[in-house]
Amino acid sequence: MDLPADITLLLAFLLSILILHLGVRTFWRGGHLPPGPTPLPLLGSVLELRGSDIVNSLLKMREKYGDVFTIYLGSRPVVVVNGYDAVKEVYVDRADDFLARGDIAVCDTSYHNYGVAFTSDLNRWKELRRFSLSTMRTFGMGKKNIEDYIVEEAHCLVTELKKTKETFIDPKLFFYKVSGNIIFSIMFGHRHHYEDTEFLDVINTMAETFHIISSRWGQVFEMFPRIMTFIPGKHQTILSNMQKLLQYVKKKVEKNKETLDPLHPRDYVDAFLIKMEKEKNDPKTEYNFKNLVNSTLQIFFAGVETTGLTLTYTLLIFMKNPDVLGKVCEEIDCIIGRDRSPKMQDRNQMPFTDAVIHEMQRFMDIVPMALPRKTTGDIEFRGYYIPKHTNxxxxxxxxxxxxxxxxxxxxxxxxxxLDDHGNFKKNDGFMPLAAGKRNCMGEALARMEIFLLVVTILQNFILKPELPREDLDLSPDVSGLGNLPKPYKMAFIPR
Structure with a gap:
């Protein structure tokens, strides 16, 4: 039944007042923030971010507003910081002012502020990070035995690639398998066969989830999480996949509990379980089941994605640049040869290969926006006032x-x-996985994996693209939280 005209007008008037109020409140909150596009009430900067590539949208805004500006994801203000000097100030020079984890809707919805990587609780983060770094070193990361294990896993990869018999394949799954097994050994104490169906399901689920998070669906969910939770679309797959992965980790933890020997811990999960038992009577302890499950998944997920994506992109760039590939292969043949496995100490004698691997990571730029931070207090930054808890x-x-x-x-x-003499030259601007106190915990492990795996692959195979070199496209398939390469096929020709 139609509403009387006066009631309709009254409702329209009240709605207008509500929208105006929200708009004024939004503008008032941003009164001392850096400049930026004028946000729409409730919708924020949606018009400026309406393309499928949020990264390029932000880069275009930088041209207009400078190195520090403000956008609104819905009604949430976000200060965008650009350039080496300003980002270094956030990460290093004033690290404590920006140490809290920023809001990431898809992660906050799944992790609920638990775990080492995505908690905004600084005390929780400090305690879990300290424990996680110490424990991961104990079970291999940064020690000789993990280098040997990576080399062994590299040989398994070579065996699997030879089984493809020079046919054109998408290599991505193979690289996810090898990176998954390496981090799996640290977290859970053992590896999987490459054809293990449960293992394949887990890494495929991770790859699918990260792709959607980085796509337009993930970006829209980030802007309007409360609304999008109830709207169908690919973003719903993110939420269901995350629950599936959490259940998988819970099952692995329960299996560890059944065979746990407190005197002989085997892996990260065992060490956490032992710590839980020691502090079970402390009501404030961070060593609880929720932090165990969420920390384990966060470290495992990051370990698989970082190395898997980097290797996938690396071979594509090599095939696009055969002259560079040829020089790397020459250096490998000269320093290592083809009859022995590479060692990390070889890298010091391979300046060109070292420079190429660094340049690969710089050029592919796999986490272009990094993970967001949040201010820990009211601060002044580059002439602007930024309130506490601003993203x-x-x-x-x-x-x-x-x-x-x-x-x-x-x-x-x-x-x-490289310097003028062809020697490797460090560069302070090289921070592919962030920098400072809250940088990626597994970065040293990732560097080791990438060097040893890339060299092993090039020792054993000639890389053959399915498409002509000029048709290979290095631009990302999606660009959001991550830069993901376009799918491609190649053949591994034994040398």
């Missing part, structure tokens, strides 16, 4: 492409990491 986007992509740091910022060129 910060440190745009790593603008650091990795900063011409003040890299002479060839927008092209793939190993000279970005």
């Amino acid at each position: 910060i986007f440190p745009m790593i992509t603008t650091v990795l492409k900063d011409p003040a740091c890299f002479p060839y910022p927008n092209e793939f060129n190993p000279k970005n990491f």
Whole structure:
């Protein structure tokens, strides 16, 4: 039944007042924040971010508003920080002011502020990070035995690639398998066969989840999480997949509990369970089941994605740049040969290969916006007032492409990491996985994996693309939380 005209007008008037109130409140909150596009009430900066590539949208805004500006994800203000100097200030020079984890809707919905990587509770983060770093070192990370294990896993990868018999394949799944087994051994104490169906299901679920998070679906969910939770779409797969992965980790933890020997811990999960038992009477302890499950999944997920994506992108870039590939293979043949396995100490004698691997990571830029931070108090930053708990986007992509740091910022060129004499040259702008106190815990492990796996692959195979070199596309398939390469096929030809 139609409403009387006066009631309709009254409702319209009240709705207008509500929208105006919300809009004024939004503008008032941003009164001392850095400049940026004027947000719409409730919708925020949706018009400026309406494309499928949030990263390029933010880079275009930088051209207008400068290195520090404000956008609104819905009604939530986010300060976007660009360039080496400003990002270094966030990560290093004033690290304590920006140490809290920022809001990530898809993670907050699944992890509920538990676990080492995505908690905004600084005390929880400090305690779990300290424990996690110490425990991961104990069970291999950064020690000789993990190097040997990576080499063994690399040989398993070579065996599997030879089974493809020079046919054109998508290599991504193979790289997820090898990176999954390496981090799996640290977290759960053992590896899986490459054809293990449960293992395949887990890594495929992770790959699918990260792809959707980085796509437009994930970006829209990030802007309007409360509404999008009830709207159908691919973003719903993120939520269901995360629950599936959490259940998988819970099952693995329960299995560890059944065979736990407190005197002989086998892995990260065992060490956490032992710590839980020691502190079970402390009501404030961070060593509880929720933090165990969530920390384990967060470390495992990051370990699989970081190395898997990097290897997938690396081979594509090599095939696009055969001259660089040829020089790397020459250096491998000269320093290591083809009859022995690589060692990390070889890297010091391989400046060109070292520079190429660094340049690969810089150029592919796999986490262009990094993980968001949040201010720990009311602060002054570059002439602006930023309130406590304001979200910060440190745009790593603008650091990795900063011409003040890299002479060839927008092209793939190993000279970005070589001096005039051909020696490897460190670069302070190289921070592909963030920097400072809250940088990626597994970065040292990832560097080790990438070097040893790449060298082993090139020792054993010639890389053959399915498409002509000029048709290989290095631009990302999606660009959001991550830069993911377009799918491609290649053949591994035994040398």
